[in-house]
Structure formats: C-alpha cells, structure tokens
Amino acid sequence: MAYISYKKIDEVGRVVLPKDIRKEMDLHINDMLKIDIDNGKIIITKADKSCIFCGKTSSLKSYLGKTVCESCIKELNNS
Ligand SMILES: [Zn+2]
Incomplete structure (x- = not known):
C-alpha cells in the first residue's frame, strides 16, 4: 500500500511517522531505524x-x- 504524507520538521529536527505507516511497517516504541541518503532521497529502513x-x-x-x-x-x- 502506498502512503503519501507531508510532515513538517520541528525545531530540533524531529519528524513524526504517521500512525498508518508505523502500523503497516510494524514499528513500535524504541525500535531502531536506519537512515540513509540515496540520490537526494532519505531512506528510512527498519533496522535489524x-x-x-x-x-x-x-x-x-x-x-x-x-x-x-x-x-x-x-x-x-x-x-
Ligand atoms: Zn557484540
């Protein structure tokens, strides 16, 4: 399922991941995420x-x- 969501970055650089995305990706509090940059895109992956x-x-x-x-x-x- 494709999600498109627009979020503002707050004053300390935080972005909230929408609830639908967290549910779809089975993300929970304290899960580790890997953040990469690839060709001008920010790639967020659930880290092992x-x-x-x-x-x-x-x-x-x-x-x-x-x-x-x-x-x-x-x-x-x-x-
Ligand atoms: Zn070790």
Missing part, C-alpha cells in the same frame, strides 16, 4: 536488532535488558 557494543547481528542474547552478542557477553564476563 544488533549488539549494542559491536553491531553484530547474529548470536544475539538479551543481557540485562539490552541486546548483546555472545562474544561481547563473554568479554563482559571476563572483565
């Missing part, structure tokens, strides 16, 4: 979960409520 320390997207675990990979958990436990 990744380790908060190294950015790795595999072997992820929840550690004290944060997404962390197994090797960073090992490193944390050894320090």
